[in-house]
Amino acid sequence: MCRVVDLRQAVLAKNDASAHELRAHLAARGIAVVNLLSSPGSGKTALLERELLRARERAVPVAALSADLATENDAVRLARSGVPVKQVLTDGLCHLEAGMLAGHLDGWLPDDTRLLFVENVGNLVCPASYDLGETLRVTLASVTEGEDKPLKYPTAFGLAHLVVVTKTDIAEAVDFDETAFRANVEQVNPGVEVVLTSARRGQGVGALLDRALGALDGTPVHAPVMAREPHHHGHGHTHAHPEATGTTAHIHS
Ligand SMILES: Nc1nc2c(ncn2[C@@H]2O[C@H](COP(=O)(O)OP(=O)(O)OP(=O)(O)O)[C@@H](O)[C@H]2O)c(=O)[nH]1
Numbered sequence: 661m662c663r664v665v666d667l668r669q670a671v672l673a674k675n676d677a678s679a680h681e682l683r684a685h686l687a688a689r690g691i692a693v694v695n696l697l698s699s700p701g702s703g704k705t706a707l708l709e710r711e712l713l714r715a716r717e718r719a720v721p722v723a724a725l726s727a728d729l730a731t732e733n734d735a736v737r738l739a740r741s742g743v744p745v746k747q748v749l750t751d752g753l754c755h756l757e758a759g760m761l762a763g764h765l766d767g768w769l770p771d772d773t774r775l776l777f778v779e780n781v782g783n784l785v786c787p788a789s790y791d792l793g794e795t796l797r798v799t800l801a802s803v804t805e806g807e808d809k810p811l812k813y814p815t816a817f818g819l820a821h822l823v824v825v826t827k828t829d830i831a832e833a834v835d836f837d838e839t840a841f842r843a844n845v846e847q848v849n850p851g852v853e854v855v856l857t858s859a860r861r862g863q864g865v866g867a868l869l870d871r872a873l874g875a876l877d878g879t880p881v882h883a884p885v886m887a888r889e890p891h892h893h894g895h896g897h898t899h900a901h902p903e904a905t906g907t908t909a910h911i912h913s
């Protein structure tokens with residue numbers, strides 16, 4: 661008899677269970693989580709720095725957690741805003757997992773927090789498959805990355821509740837085609853909102869805060885067509901991370 665165990669699916673199924681638990685825990689505490697996903701250098705930290713300052717101005721209790729493979733650079737930048745900030749080093753892992761996040765929140769996240777911003781490890785592949793129990797999943801792309809990225813990373817853009825374009829202040833210099841980008845986003849995630857931002861110039865700053873507070877107050881969050889499907893052990897499954905299927909590991913016994 662041959663039993664086939666799909667390791668990747670098992671890992672994702674375990675993460676889904678932790679995410680489910682964390683989502684319920686955060687909901688009970690009245691906390692919304694914003695999970696920020698993008699390739700390295702898209703401007704996650706830069707935009708977040710502005711959003712945290714805006715939150716302070718508006719007296720919204722927020723906190724931020726940043727994940728990277730190495731360095732505390734982002735936490736140092738974010739901490740200048742004066743809000744509680746934590747840096748997580750992932751020890752080589754290219755994404756955050758729900759269980760890890762839950763462990764880091766324990767004993768750190770202040771009781772009065774309403775919004776927690778999580779800056780995921782910079783890449784558009786691994787983090788896309790891991791639910792963190794977030795209320796809002798935001799996928800960012802800078803104008804320098806090319807209009808085709810939503811098509812190349814359909815899971816990251818397809819599961820987003822909100823898509824953010826960054827660095828619009830340099831859009832002209834790199835011939836960014838906004839119409840083409842929007843059309844590509846629409847292909848993988850029909851109806852999702854696309855917000856244009858420039859952390860440099862302040863354009864679009866406050867959009868993340870507004871959408872997250874809206875979600876906390878009951879404004880319906882966009883429902884992506886590419887719904888996250890439950891991950892099961894074993895074969896015969898379908899799942900929503902097509903660009904990563906080539907890395908699936910199997911054990912035959
Ligand atoms: N022109 C311009 N540059 C920006 C803007 N936002 C960020 N940058 C620059 O882009 C570079 C990367 O920005 P970060 O905020 O560190 O990007 P990140 O996505 O957090 O990067 P990782 O955490 O390493 O994945 C920096 O040199 C920023 O100064 C912007 O709105 N306009």
Ligand SMILES: [Mg+2]
Nearest residue numbers: 704705734779
């Ligand atoms: Mg960063």
